Amino acid sequence: MILKNYIDSKHKKRDITENRNDYKEIYKGMVFKDIPESRKFMKLYALANKKVLKLGKSDPRRVRYRCIVGCPFVCLISKDGNAGVTIKTLESEHICGTAYDNSNVDFNTIAHYFKRKLQDNLKYKVREMVLDLKRIFELNVSHGKCKRTKRIILETLDGSFTDEYNKLDAYTIELRESNPGSDVMINISNNALENGKRRFLRMYVCFKAMKMSFKLGLRPFIGVDGTFLKGKANGQIASCFVDKETKHSWNWFLQLLQGSLDLKEGEGITFMSKMQKGLIEAIKTVLPQAHHAELIEHDENVVVRPMVISEVKTRLQPRQQVNLPAGTRSINFTGDHTSVSEPTDLSYSPAGLMWKGKAATTQIS
Numbered sequence: 001m002i003l004k005n006y007i008d009s010k011h012k013k014r015d016i017t018e019n020r021n022d023y024k025e026i027y028k029g030m031v032f033k034d035i036p037e038s039r040k041f042m043k044l045y046a047l048a049n050k051k052v053l054k055l056g057k058s059d060p061r062r063v064r065y066r067c068i069v070g071c072p073f074v075c076l077i078s079k080d081g082n083a084g085v086t087i088k089t090l091e092s093e094h095i096c097g098t099a100y101d102n103s104n105v106d107f108n109t110i111a112h113y114f115k116r117k118l119q120d121n122l123k124y125k126v127r128e129m130v131l132d133l134k135r136i137f138e139l140n141v142s143h144g145k146c147k148r149t150k151r152i153i154l155e156t157l158d159g160s161f162t163d164e165y166n167k168l169d170a171y172t173i174e175l176r177e178s179n180p181g182s183d184v185m186i187n188i189s190n191n192a193l194e195n196g197k198r199r200f201l202r203m204y205v206c207f208k209a210m211k212m213s214f215k216l217g218l219r220p221f222i223g224v225d226g227t228f229l230k231g232k233a234n235g236q237i238a239s240c241f242v243d244k245e246t247k248h249s250w251n252w253f254l255q256l257l258q259g260s261l262d263l264k265e266g267e268g269i270t271f272m273s274k275m276q277k278g279l280i281e282a283i284k285t286v287l288p289q290a291h292h293a294e295l296i297e298h299d300e301n302v303v304v305r306p307m308v309i310s311e312v313k314t315r316l317q318p319r320q321q322v323n324l325p326a327g328t329r330s331i332n333f334t335g336d337h338t339s340v341s342e343p344t345d346l347s348y349s350p351a352g353l354m355w356k357g358k359a360a361t362t363q364i365s
Contacts, residue, residue, distance in 0.1 A: 024049055026075070028090040035063060038077045038085050044112065046104035050138055051094060053104050071096040100140050110141070110149045111156070118153045126150055165200050181208035183238075183260045187252065202252060206238035206260040214261055224273045237261070247278030254286040266290030 026045060032038040042065055046053045051073070056064035062078035073096075076089035110133070118124050129146040133139045168186055175184045185204040192199035214237055222237065226245050238260060240253040263269055266287025273279055273294070283290055 026087070026090065026092055028087050030087045031080075032077070032085045035060060035077070035079075035085055038063060040108075040112075042075070042077075043104050043106065043109045046099075046102060047109055047113070047137060047139070049094070050098045050102070051096065052099040052102050067094060068096050098138055100138060102139055105139060105141070107145065107149045107152055110146065111153050114149065115153050115156070118150065119157055122154075124150075168200060168203070175205070179207050179209075181211070182206065183211075183256065185256060201243065202249065203241040204238065204253060204256045205240075206257070210237045211260055220269045222269065222271050224271055224276070224279060226276050245277050245279075247281050250276070250278050250282035251286060254282050258286055263287060263290075 024045075032041060042053060042063075045051075052068055053065045053073075053075075054067070056066055057076075058064075062076065064077075065073075065075045067073035071094055072091050073094050074089065074091045075087060077085055077087050080086040080088075110129075114124075114129060126143060126147045129150065130141055130143055133141050133146075172184045172186055175182060183204065183206040186200070187202035187204075189199040189201045238253075238257050240249075240256075242249040242253075257263065258266075266283070267289040269287065269289075270291040270293060271283055271287075273292070280292060283292060
């Protein structure tokens with residue numbers, strides 16, 4: 001969880017995390033872009049340090065903050081010519097206690113803190129927000145306040161997502177210019193175009209460096225998998241971003257991959273996957289001469305099971321299993337009527353077996 005985009009006199013990014021150590025710092029001479037930014041900074045300072053700051057003077061040129069009565073903290077921020085806004089007066093010492101109910105922490109302040117977490121997990125619940133504020137900042141915030149904060153964040157994200165999708169065309173052009181020979185393709189929804197709108201549907205990227213590496217030095221073995229985007233993904237020959245996995249989307253991806261890597265009909269190429277929906281049918285359609293190996297996971301043991309999906313004999317032959325002959329022997333037990341006994345020809349010495357206070361015996365013939 002990060003609160004960012006605030007700068008000091010060196011224009012260093014200021015982040016806030018759960019340990020809050022980096023954000024507690026405030027010093028005389030710290031520079032902000034303008035007065036509104038300084039107000040945001042001081043609200044986040046109050047959140048991170050669990051203090052209540054009272055706003056005194058406030059106008060377009062200066063703001064003054066004090067702590068509660070009896071606490072020596074004071075901070076005066078004002079414009080400094082063309083140098084922006086600077087902390088001119090500062091007494092940073094606090095002798096007050098923790099503020100469990102903090103009026104400085106408004107909706108926008110909480111929204112700055114939870115924006116990244118909600119962006120990564122849209123199912124993040126209001127109740128979890130309340131508990132996190134209590135656990136991390138010892139702050140009492142109502143359910144209604146967090147609910148409104150979540151709504152503000154989601155409305156902001158909805159707009160930011162739209163803006164980012166509108167930049168995809170420019171991103172595609174930049175990729176092609178900065179990586180000549182790379183294949184970049186964006187697919188727009190036909191239904192949306194009929195209504196006069198542009199709606200992103202799919203995107204395919206295969207960089208020239210990966211294409212050349214596969215053709216010149218890599219083995220003809222391609223692993224194919226689908227996953228949700230939750231972080232960095234490295235080492236792919238090609239990537240495709242789709243709304244859902246279907247035979248149609250797999251067909252679209254494999255046709256573009258076929259052209260990028262010059263796979264022709266797929267002869268001599270082996271694909272490995274976890275049986276994604278529609279993938280095998282798509283391989284049969286686009287690359288009928290290719291082979292396929294199914295990846296099966298059993299706990300920590302991974303098994304690759306070859307599957308022939310063409311008339312060509314696969315190069316991944318099943319591993320031969322040799323059935324070793326098992327020796328047999330006859331053992332006669334003597335002892336009590338339940339035949340409880342102690343074997344005598346094992347490779348280890350088992351603990352003696354007793355039954356009703358008597359040692360069990362074994363005869364081997």
